[in-house]
Amino acid sequence: MSVREKLRRALSHAFALPARSVPLTAEDRALLEHIAQRLAQRRLEAPAILFLESVGPLNFIGSQVLHGLRPFLELVCDSTELERLAVLLERRDSLEQLSALLSHRA
Numbered sequence: 001m002s003v004r005e006k007l008r009r010a011l012s013h014a015f016a017l018p019a020r021s022v023p024l025t026a027e028d029r030a031l032l033e034h035i036a037q038r039l040a041q042r043r044l045e046a047p048a049i050l051f052l053e054s055v056g057p058l059n060f061i062g063s064q065v066l067h068g069l070r071p072f073l074e075l076v077c078d079s080t081e082l083e084r085l086a087v088l089l090e091r092r093d094s095l096e097q098l099s100a101l102l103s104h105r106a
Contacts, residue, residue: 024093032097046106056095059094059095060092063086063090
């Protein structure tokens, strides 16, 4: 086996993230339902699904931005919901679940 193959095999999963095996809690599902309901009331299901699909790989960065902007956002939003949303966005499967909820409502 050449050095190149050894290096490729060693680094093949260097940036792979394990899937979370912990299912969403009832509170997390309720928050996603609330977000989907608010978007459906405004008839924004299709644009929201398009947005979620296009920024899917960046959900962790979005959660960190939300953590950083939390002191300012607390002036207009509930702080507990902001914290739950930021933690929820750290999960890779949360955007998929929200997208599924939105497509079900559309």
